[in-house]
Amino acid sequence: MSRSAILPLTFALVLAGTAAQAAGVTVAIACGSVGAEQAQCQEGAKEWEAKTGNTVKVVAAPQSTSDQLALYQQILSAGSSDIDVFQIDVVWPGILGSHFIDLKPYVDQATIDQHFPNIIKGLSRGDQLLALPWFTDAGLLYYRQDLLDKYKLKVPETWDQLTETAKTIQDGERKDGNDRFFGFVFQGRSYEGLTCNALEWIASFGGGTIVGPDGKITVNTPQAAKALDLAASWVGTIAPDGVLNYMEEDARGVFQSGNAAFMRNWPYAHGLVDAGDSPVKGKVGVAALPKGDGEGARSAATLGGWNLAVSKYSAHPKEAADLAAFLTGKDEQKRRAIAGAFQTTIPALYEDPDVLKAQPFFATLKTAFDGALARPSAITGERYNEVSTLFWNAVHNTLSKQGDGATNLAQLQKDLNRLSRGGRW
Template structure:
C-alpha cells in the first residue's frame, strides 16, 4: 500500500462513517485499493458509526498490517478476532494486506516506501534476515523493555529473538519460524547420524540400495546460505561474530573443514546436479525414493507423508542437523517472519497492541493448528491439541531450541550474495575451499567497512 492508497483508504473510511457514500461504493473502492473481499467487509463492519466506542459504534483508528503471503486466510481470521475483541474495546481496526509470493518483491516495496518515510503501513512483516538492516536504517522502532519485558520474551524461542536483536535491542517480535531438518529413510538407515562424518559414511553405504545418499540445496541462492551455515555451525564456526557483526570469522579451521566436507559430497554421496537443487528439487528426488537422506524445511514433512505423491510415506523420520569436528551439537538455520512497527507510523502504540495480541497463546495456537506454522511461543509445542493434530510439533521443539539465525547484519543482502557466490565456486570446484573462504573473508570485510 502506497501513501496515496492509504490516504484514499482513510478517506473512504471517513466518508462511510459520515454517511456520504454507500456500502457498495465503499466496498468497490476498498477492493480497488487492493484489500481482499474479507478485509473490505471487515473494515466496513467496523465503520458502523463515527465515535470511538467500546460498544461497537465504529473504530476510530484504522491500523494497516502488511504481511508476507499467507494462503490459508489464517491471518485474516486473526485480524478479525482482534477487531471483534481488543480492537472493538479500544477503537482499533486492523486491515490485513496479503503479501506477494516473492519476498524479494516485498523487500523492494519496503525499501521504496520507507526511504520516503511513508507511514501508510503501520505493522510490517519482515523476514528473519532483515531486522538489523531495517534497524540500522531507522525504519522500525525497537521493542522497549516497557512494551515487551525480558520476563515475557523468555517464553519464546531463542534463535528467532537473536535474529531480531541488533546492537543490544529487540527490533521485531518473532511471529513464526522455520528450521532446517535432516530427513532419513528408516528402511535404509538403522539409526540417524549424529555427526557429518557419520552421515557421509551412512549415505555411502545406503547407495547400495538407493541412487543417492544425500540431497540438499546447492544452487546459488539463499537456500545455499542456510545449508552452508548449518554445516559451519555444526563444526563450531560462524560467519560473523555473534556480538559484533563487523567482525568476520568465516575463514577459520572450522570454516575450512565445513566447506571441504560439503565439496566432498558433490558427485559422491550427492548427485553432481545438487549444485542446481532448490528445496523442491531435493524434495522430488527424495519423495521418488531416490535418496537415503535429505536436508529440507518442515513443509516437506506432510508432502513426504502423503502416499498419493510420495514413495517414502511410511519409511522416513526426521532428526536434528548433525555436528562436525570436535563439536557435539548441531544447529539448524532458521527462517521465519517477524512483526515490526513502522518508525514513521502515527499509530505506534496501537501497532504494538496488535503485535502483542499475535504473540499470545490463543493466536499462536491458531497459527499452528489452522496454518500449520512453526510458531515462536514455546508452550505451543506442549499443547495437547496441537500435538494431536500435528505430531511434527513434538519433533520440532528440540531442533528449534538448538537452532541459530543466519548472520545478523545491517548489510545482509550483500553478505548473503557474497556467501552464495564464494561457496558455490567451491562446490563447482572453481576454487579451493581455502581460497573461497579467503575471498569471502575479504569481501565481507569490505562490506562491513560501509557500516557506520
C-alpha cells in the same frame, strides 16, 4: 511512493476479507509464501477482522528471503505506507530496524516475556522492541525411515555417514528402476538459505561462524574448507546438479514426491511431507543435522524464524500493532502449530497436550531451538546482508566447482576484511 509504483510490479495482492467493512480501517500485512504460510496468515487475519471490525489485506511476498529483503528495503526507503505490517527474518532488525516502530507501548511485558528470551533479545535495539516473534525455525534432517529399513541402515550421525548412506540408498533405488532418485537435497541457490545451510556445515566441523561475537572473522579455516569441499562433492553425485538453484520448496518437492532419501529443511516441511495426500506420508523421520569430524565437531542448526514488525510510515500504527500482537499471541500461535506445524516462539506451547497430540515431533524441538546457531547479524548490523551475500557467493562458487573451499574462503577473507575494519567489526 504510490501503490501503483510498487505493488503491481512486486507483489501478488490477496484480500483476506471478502469486502471492505463500513467501520474500521484497512491494514496491509506482507506474509511469506513458503509452504502453508500464506493460507495460515489469511486464516489468522480473518479472525482478527471478525474480532475488531477492521479489514486486512494479505500480501504475498516473494519466496526467496533475499528477494523479500531487497523489496522491503525499496518500499521502506521510499517511506511508503502501502504495507503496515512486515513479516521479517530474525536477522533483519539490524538492517531494517530504523523503519519500524517500537512495539513496547502497544504490548504488555507479560506478553513479551512468554516468548523465548533469545528471540526477544535479537529483535530488540536498546530499549526498543522492533518486532514480535511469530514462529521460529532451526535446520533439521528429514529421512525416509522405510528406505533405511529396506537397506538395513541407521540414521546418519556424521556428514560422512550421510554421504555413504545416501549413495547406498540412491544406488539401490535406481537399480530398482527409479533413475530420478537422489540421496540428498538441500538449499543450494545463491541466497540467504544457502548461508543457513553452509553455516551448519562449517560450524559442524568446528570451522567458525563467519564472524564471531567478538567481531573477528572466523570463516577462513581448514575445517571450514573441508566442510565446503565435502558439500561440493555431493553435487552431481548424491544431489542433483539442479540443487545449485534449489530453495526450500524445491527441495521439499523432490523429497515429498519420493525421490530423495534425505533432505535438509526447516520444521515447516514436516506438516506437508506427512500430510494426507503426501506420497511419503508415514515414511518420514526427523533428526538433528549430522556433525562433522575432528576437534570441535558437533551438530549445528542455524536459527531461523519470522517475526512481525510495524512500519513507522503506517497510517494506522495502533491497529497494525494490534494485528501483530494478535497474530503472535498464544492462542493464534497454538492454532498455527496445530494446523500448520509452525514452530511456536512460546516455550509453554511445546508442552501443550493439544499441540503435542497434533504434532508429536514438537517434543524434540524445544531443545534444538534453545541451542540453535545464530547468524552474525547482531555484530555486523546494517552490513549483515553484504556479509551474507559475500559468504553465500563463496559457498556457491565452491559447490559449482569454481575453485575449492580453501581458495574461495581465502578470497572471502579478503572481501570481508575490506568490508570491515581490517578484519574486525
